[in-house]
Amino acid sequence: MTVENHFTLLGRDGMARVGALATAHGVVRTPAFMPVGTQGAMKGVHWRDVRETGTDIVLGNTYHLMLRPGAERIAALGGLQSFTGWNGPMLTDSGGFQVMSLAQLRKVSEQGVMFQSHIDGARIELTPERAVEVQILLGSDIAMQLDECVRLPAELQDIARAMELSLRWAERCRRAFERAAPGRMLFGIVQGGDVPDLRRTSARELVGIGFHGYAVGGLAVGEPQAVMLAMIEEAAPLLPQDRPRYLMGVGTPDDIVQAVGRGIDMFDCVMPTRNGRHGVAFTRFGTVNLRNARHADDPRPLDDESPCAAARSTSRAYLHHLIKSGEALGAMLLSEINIAYYQALMSGLRSAIAAGTFAAFAAQLREDWSRGDIAPR
């Protein structure tokens, strides 16, 4: 099968790529970081402020949205972009990963996954066809195939079985997606755990089926970073140069830089918002824990050179006070500051790749991070 292409590769620097992905709701600059709006909202951040951080595309979680408020309801309300008011590009996952981690009494069969809703206990079947249908109803710009993701470490035979099942589901998703509106995309997902052979098989077979883009899944599930990077090195060279590549659920700023250097174009992670809610900021100086008493009397901002106004103008003392007091504004400010940090990182990566200075840029980032936070006053 042939699949129309929406991705433009604008430049390369070693394995690192800079590009643009055209969606029905706008262009996504790659390498791209997608903040996660689990239940149709970015936790603690207004959509207008998400856009201000330099975010082009966000991720919505199919599992949550199909349970509440429901895919058919969102479709009747004009789709996820209109429902939320974000009105920009959105990628949705297939729901499979959260079924595994959140739902009760789940049972995987050839047909799909049976599970009980963690909200009201309702029995629900998620098949490859239904996963695609739900994502079409949500109006996703980029839908993901249903896959089975094995938690590592795992037995070889379990990893192989899940990878093969995921390939058969990929085929079924691809067929089901033929009903999607023009301009919408479906990504296949490379599985195979930490087994190089299985990763390569998965990548080759998926390319044979043909997708608008390719994800590398089943990583950042507890394995060392080196294993994750090794698996990217197996898969990426087998994926077509003219299609976007998405590393699911990753990660730290360093994970992202390393993966970009190995040819990955897209990322998603809850880290900026989740860490923000817990009082941890991502900065040029590495992570900074605002709960620490050293900040209580410190009038200095997190980073007086940050492109993010909140990071540049809010004092550490105030952030410390807000977090210690449990004031919502603390989580709100740090979530915004962290997303802005990630987006500034992506912007820097894009510029460096375009300029052919990726290696030097990455080295400088690592040097800055390892130097650590500014000295206490």
Next chain:
Amino acid sequence: MTVENHFTLLGRDGMARVGALATAHGVVRTPAFMPVGTQGAMKGVHWRDVRETGTDIVLGNTYHLMLRPGAERIAALGGLQSFTGWNGPMLTDSGGFQVMSLAQLRKVSEQGVMFQSHIDGARIELTPERAVEVQILLGSDIAMQLDECVRLPAELQDIARAMELSLRWAERCRRAFERAAPGRMLFGIVQGGDVPDLRRTSARELVGIGFHGYAVGGLAVGEPQAVMLAMIEEAAPLLPQDRPRYLMGVGTPDDIVQAVGRGIDMFDCVMPTRNGRHGVAFTRFGTVNLRNARHADDPRPLDDESPCAAARSTSRAYLHHLIKSGEALGAMLLSEINIAYYQALMSGLRSAIAAGTFAAFAAQLREDWSRGDIAPR
């Protein structure tokens, strides 16, 4: 004693007044509504968005701030306006009211109030002198005298005793305030419960001491609205025309309109943010409970004619979803929408008073509220 005047009465319509109060951090247009930023933050609303709602001045709670992060610390960090980044006018209460409602083992004597912090159990004494000192340290534009507020209903002798104690504390606060920076203001507080005689005595004595403005306190503590309005009618005519009048802790939109019609210039209340967090919106159509299932499929905004963009453009279905899902964004949007509703109400009141159409404006508001929400679809 004479006290310099910062208030300009710009117009009157019956008893209703429109004016301007000049503070060290900017001009406050009256009648003014002060949203409450209890712990140095507006719950769920960025300061930049507080300003966008048309807010001129906010209230900070001395009790919370003296316990955490501490008045001396805030002073060292440049004062509350700079510490929070709000940088606009701020009024602080004296701490007395929250000592009564939140602290443990409180004991009122002639000297002041002894209490235990609800955070760490520390024994703290709040005297009139310390209440003023703390507010000077916080950098308040408007400080409030320490008073004793009696919960209604109460015995006549208890109300009289607390009112008389509050007068003696008013005198001590006035003396202590002589150390304040130029341009800062101190308000006295009329007490006297629901007893007209005591309210009049309190007002007359306070005017004799001399303050930059006068508050009516000890109301909206459980008594019927008619009692509250009757007490305003006792006190207001005895207060100087050229000083601002502030009704503490009030209230609903209707309370505010009624009190403005009786000569009150300033208000504060947690209702817009607290109700917002509980899914209740204030609108032109009265209060709207977004938890109600009737909104689940309703693509219409709360009010398509609202001056607040969030009220005009966010669908009821999305707000319902956010509140039902416990997403922070629901509380954030409704808090902002509610503050904006209150500020639009104040703006409308100011214009109507200036135009001499207060009575008609108030009647129209009541008619709109009583008509109720738009019909379900």
